[in-house]
Amino acid sequence: xxxxxxxxxxxxxxxxxxxxxxxxxxxxxxxxxxxxxxxxxxxxxxxxxxxxxxxxxxxxxxxxxxxxxxxxxxxxxxxxxxxxxxxxxxxxxxxxxxxxxxxxxxxxxxxxxxxxxxxxxxxxxxxxxxxxxxxxxxxxxxxxxxxxxxxxxxxxxxxxxxxxxxxxxxxxxxxxxxxxxxxxxxxxxxxxxxxxxxxxxxxxxxxxxxxxxxxxxxxxxxxxxxxxxxxxxxxxxxxxxxxxxxxxxxxxxxxxxxxxxxxxxxxxxxxxxxxxxxxxxxxxxxxxxxxxxxxxxxxxxxxxxxxxxxxxxxxxxxxxxxxxxxxxxxxxxxxxxxxxxxxxxxxxxxxxxxxxxxxxxxxxxxxxxxxxxxxxxxxxxxxxxxxxxxxxxxx
Numbered sequence: 001x002x003x004x005x006x007x008x009x010x011x012x013x014x015x016x017x018x019x020x021x022x023x024x025x026x027x028x029x030x031x032x033x034x035x036x037x038x039x040x041x042x043x044x045x046x047x048x049x050x051x052x053x054x055x056x057x058x059x060x061x062x063x064x065x066x067x068x069x070x071x072x073x074x075x076x077x078x079x080x081x082x083x084x085x086x087x088x089x090x091x092x093x094x095x096x097x098x099x100x101x102x103x104x105x106x107x108x109x110x111x112x113x114x115x116x117x118x119x120x121x122x123x124x125x126x127x128x129x130x131x132x133x134x135x136x137x138x139x140x141x142x143x144x145x146x147x148x149x150x151x152x153x154x155x156x157x158x159x160x161x162x163x164x165x166x167x168x169x170x171x172x173x174x175x176x177x178x179x180x181x182x183x184x185x186x187x188x189x190x191x192x193x194x195x196x197x198x199x200x201x202x203x204x205x206x207x208x209x210x211x212x213x214x215x216x217x218x219x220x221x222x223x224x225x226x227x228x229x230x231x232x233x234x235x236x237x238x239x240x241x242x243x244x245x246x247x248x249x250x251x252x253x254x255x256x257x258x259x260x261x262x263x264x265x266x267x268x269x270x271x272x273x274x275x276x277x278x279x280x281x282x283x284x285x286x287x288x289x290x291x292x293x294x295x296x297x298x299x300x301x302x303x304x305x306x307x308x309x310x311x312x313x314x315x316x317x318x319x320x321x322x323x324x325x326x327x328x329x330x331x332x333x334x335x336x337x338x339x340x341x342x343x344x345x346x347x348x349x350x351x352x353x354x355x356x357x358x359x360x361x362x363x364x365x366x367x368x369x370x371x372x373x374x375x376x377x378x379x380x381x382x383x384x385x386x387x388x389x390x391x392x393x394x395x
Contacts, residue, residue, distance in 0.1 A: 047119030053144035062094070062147040065120040065140055069096065069148060072114030077101045084157055093139070093146045095161065100152045104136040107152055115140045120147070124388055137161060145349050165378040167345030170195065170385040171365075172267065172296065172320075172354045174222055177202030180211065187362045188215050192369040195382040197222035197267050197354075200256035201238060209260050218381045219263045220296065221256050223284070225271025227300070235270045240284060242277050249283035257291060264383040265294030267320075267354075272301040281309035289313040294386045296320060298354060316386045321351050325361045334364045345377045350385060 043064065050061035073083060073096075082099040100107045104127065112122045123146055124139040135158050141147040151158040173187050177199035184204075188196060188211050196212045197220040198205050212219045224235035226242055238256075240249050257263065266288050274280050275297070288295055288310070295317040297307040310317040321344055324337040338353070345351040355361045372379055380388075 044119055047142065051121075051143035058142065058145065058147075061120065061142045064118050065115055065142075065147050066094065068114040068118035068120060069111060069140065069150065072111040073098065075114070076107050076110040078107075082157060086160075093141070093164070094148050096148060096150045097158045097160065098150070098152050099157045100136075100154055104134065104152060104154065108136060108138060111138060111140075111150060163375070165374060166376050167342075167348065168350045168378045168380045168385055169341055169345045169372075170350075170352050170380055170382040171341075172197055172220065172352070172382055173357060173361075174267075174269065174298075174354055175199060175356050176208045176212075176222070177205040178357075180204045180207050183359050183362055184208065184357050185211065186366065187357050188212055188217060190362070190365055190369060192365075192372075192379040193217065193381040193384075194365075195220060195264075197269075198260055198263070199224065199236070199269060200259050205260060209262070213262065218383055219260065220382070221253075221260050221263050221266045222269045223253060223256055223266050224269045225274035227270040227274075228272045231270070231272070233270075239269075240271070240274050240280055242274055242280055244280065244283075246279070246283040246286070249280060250287045253284055253287040257287070257293075263293070265296065265386075267296035268298045268300065268306060270300060271298070271304075271306070275304040275306040276301060278305045278309060281306045282312075285309045285313040285315055289315050294383055296352065296382060296386075318352055318382075318386050320354050322353050324353050324355045325358055326354075326356070329358060329360050331360050331364050334361055335368060338364070338368050342372065342377050352382065352385070 046057055046060050047064065050057035078098050078101060082101075084097040086095040086097075088094045108125055112125070115122060120140055121142055122138070123141050124137075126137050128135050128137065133153065133155055135151060135153045138150040138152075139146050139148070140150070149161060149164075151161045171192065172195045173190075174197045176184060176187070176196050187194070188208070195218045196208070198208050198212070199222045209219055224239035226235060226239055227233075238252060240252060253266070257266075266284075268275055284306070285295070293315070295306070295310040295315050297304055297310070297317065297319040299320040307317055307319050322337055322341055324334050324341070328334065334355075341351045341353045355365065369379065
């Protein structure tokens with residue numbers, strides 16, 4: 001009698017899909033990398049990398065803007081013998097002097113459009129008048145630096161423009177508002193356009209703001225933000241904290257700004273935890289953007305995303321380069337850091353430093369600031385530095 005077939009049939013083993021899936025994944029990653037490499041070689045990508053100050057891209061941007069200006073000058077009908085070109089050495093901007101055949105407004109529009117189409121930026125445009133008539137100065141470049149100055153007159157070739165300083169330095173003094181004692185008054189009246197960052201809702205916040213205005217200085221809202229867990233000092237009762245709703249954060253920032261009318265922008269007080277959280281920073285920047293203000297990322301942590309949130313909102317902003325006194329009260333060290341900021345400004349074209357309302361800091365600044373040669377490094381207000389063609393964060 002023959003054996004009956006088993007009721008159960010053996011299942012065929014499933015094919016091993018790990019290798020083909022891995023291969024597909026590798027092909028996908030390779031394709032993405034190739035696409036990224038291809039994108040990085042496009043003019044648009046290279047100009048955006050120049051905006052971020054990436055090595056090797058600034059020379060490309062300079063050449064591209066140079067071509068754009070040449071084409072724009074030709075298109076504007078400027079004769080070749082009415083143009084004088086001087087190359088800038090060691091990173092200084094090239095200078096183009098010319099005689100405009102038509103109005104200065106038309107020339108401004110033609111050159112600005114040509115540079116923007118090429119991916120460059122119009123950093124500044126100014127009209128001047130002297131004994132010889134009216135003249136125009138335009139500054140072009142990327143978000144990481146100026147590459148060209150164009151100077152034009154109607155009647156004749158424009159003269160050589162005044163030399164630019166090697167760099168510019170903006171100093172911010174934090175933590176105003178607790179009192180208006182002798183140290184605070186000396187800080188406000190320092191012999192330079194320092195920017196005063198005032199804490200909200202402190203005993204003397206409004207009185208400090210009044211004194212800052214009388215001194216002709218600029219003020220920021222020094223917005224308290226949550227530090228890392230375990231920080232020895234807290235930000236105070238009213239602060240931007242991780243986990244707050246967007247509406248709560250916007251209300252806190254709005255109240256701080258309303259309490260200090262006329263401030264030019266905001267920087268963060270503490271915030272090593274809060275500035276790492278994009279959701280909270282997006283809410284902060286929404287309120288700042290709605291009011292058309294600037295933002296300074298105090299850079300209390302290298303993991304901050306505050307500047308990224310500000311840039312995403314179109315807020316003019318920069319990052320702090322160095323605290324001159326946050327961990328020291330030694331006058332020698334404070335001065336050394338100020339010298340370092342000057343060096344950064346010379347090499348990069350600009351720098352931002354933050355100090356505090358501390359007796360030794362103010363004493364050093366009273367001695368140091370008058371010694372800074374404006375032909376070397378120009379001391380400027382933070383708002384001027386940010387809005388006058390300063391780079392976006394990362395630079």
